Amino acid sequence: MKHLKPWWSDGGGLLHLTVLLSLAGLRLDLDLDLYLLLPPPTLLWDELLLAGGPTSSTYALSPFAAPGGWGRADQLHPKSREPEPEGRLLREVRALGVPFIPRTRVDAWLVHSVAAGDADGAHGLLGATASAASAGGAGAGVEDGSQAAPGDGDPRAAASSPVAAGEEERAPAGPTAPVLDAGGRANQGNEVLRERHEAVDHSSQNEENEQRVSSAQERSQKNEESKIANNPDWEAEKPTESSNERALNGTDTAFSLEDLFQMFSSQPENSLEGISLEDTFPGNLNDCMNSSTHHNVNFSQAISQDVNLHEAMLLCPDNTFRREPVARTSQEPFLYLNSQNTNSEQNIPGTNLTGFFPLVGNQMRNLTSQDLLYDLDLNIFDEINLMSLATGFDPMEVAQLFEEPDSDSGLSLNSSHNSTSVTKSNSSHSVCEGATGSSSDLESLSHHDLEGAVGGYYAEPSKLCHMDHRSNSGFHGDFTFQHVFHNHTYHLQPSALESTSTSFSRPGKSQKSRRYLNDTDRNLSRDERRAKALHIPFSVDEIVRMPVDSFNNMLSRHYLTDLQVSLIRDIRRRGKNKVAAQNCRKRKLDIILNLEDDVCNLQAKREILKRERARYNKAINTMKQKLHELYHDIFSRLRDDEGRPVNPNQYVLQCSQDGSVLIVPKELVTSGHKKENHKGKRK
DNA sequence: CCCCAATGTCATGAC
């Protein structure tokens, strides 16, 4: 019975899976222990069941054996022996594989299993998978891979884990192959995971701060864990015999799921009798292999590489985890993964920065397959991106990355940028930047500096984006298959990619690179992406809408780097100004609309007044006409003293102030008017 | 490729 030691010991739980597999006459009883870091993974459990979960398998949740202790999977669970439908294994692998870690934010997980049933000599096939090694850094992955696979000197060992395989390319595998210090690596990985866990857990920034405050206390705890990791029992359990020997001996053997597949696919003579995965899982394989039937691709290798990409994803570069250059070059999974593409990365000088960037460089190189990967679960991008971008670097380094002269993140950034640290990257890409590049994203800054730090040993992103991976005829099949199965590291790229496009070439490439943004990022504003990249524990909406007192209080309460504070203030300023601009435009539009309404109303009033004026004029004319008629009618009836009619041309009617009507000769009226006019002029 | 409207961002002044 092989027990693998998890490299963390705090929290989490042990998910014990007992799986019965019956494939083409091979009956396997597998006990799987999933060590889950985060709180009870309800989602994971549900997803596990939803993802074709083993309905007929026996599942049991077991608590952690003891804090800091090893999760033991040495309990065999009686299980039903009904044959399982074909394809279950693949579903199991999928269920245990990639999708769960990012979605549930499980920082690290370990699958280890104990073979219970042994049909046809095929003993327990599940063991310490390289997938579990992710959190422990590359070393952990190598460690586990070397435990499970390389000892037997079987070629499938090389295929079981890219890391192991890459190592064995340089160091022939075999029983004498060096076995890594699993305990030490477990210890190291434990620290790495713990620290990254602290850094990544942005869902509880306060908790993170508290952890930082009590770092000394944790260090002591880590020392204790290290002691546990160096447990002699664990050392005694290190595999010293080959898998075949273990299988033959029928002893408790730890195999990986990869090994299981490798035995299926690459060792037909080994009790599976030529049952290939293609035969066993035709549909699933077709789904997975991207119709690349002409490619000589080993499915087990794909699975193993896929699993090891888990390492790649979880093995975000951590500043606390700096291996020696020799160890890195020999064990770095990323280097191996890309060994087919180029050897340039193997020539990376062992500087500290390069120690951080194998993953980044890998992503950059693998941008060529973004098209293929775009439909993958892009949420993984977010998770990995955050982990690698923020937690993989020292805060000060991240700050330097963001302090780029051409940052558009605001004045404050420009005022504090480190010109010396970015000169190289700027000089190396000034040609690529458009003349109109007055503002570049923070993400682009990070990308710039990442690129500059790496030394530009990968191709220009634009070229990479346009490069057709199908033209790599030399390693066509494997290369393409790599994209399909273990290019998950590309998920690190989206934000950087997006920023790359905006900074490298303004007009044309932004849309192209936006294709690589996942749905979430695509819907985010730039500030939201920036905040996300810097792990700012507040939403942009909060930052903007928060009252100034609360805002300042928030800034003081949380431990934030200068870069974060600067970005938060810029976000707040931009957000406020954005709202102000929106309001301003709305006001302006309202004013314009009101003015237009006023114009319409005034025009209507004018028309009404014109009509009234015409009506009044008409009425006046009518009255004048009536008055004229009345006048003549009156004169026609008037008689003088002699009884003669009064001539209207010589006399006029004049109303006095007392209401009496007088007949006045026109001469008097005209002379009187002249006198009055003359008096008026005098006055 | 150009045009245009909508929107974002910055600078600046006012409060």
Next chain:
DNA sequence: CAGTCATGACATTGG
């Protein structure tokens, strides 16, 4: 004096 608002000017984006 810092923070906010208002607004003109320019840049960016997307149809």
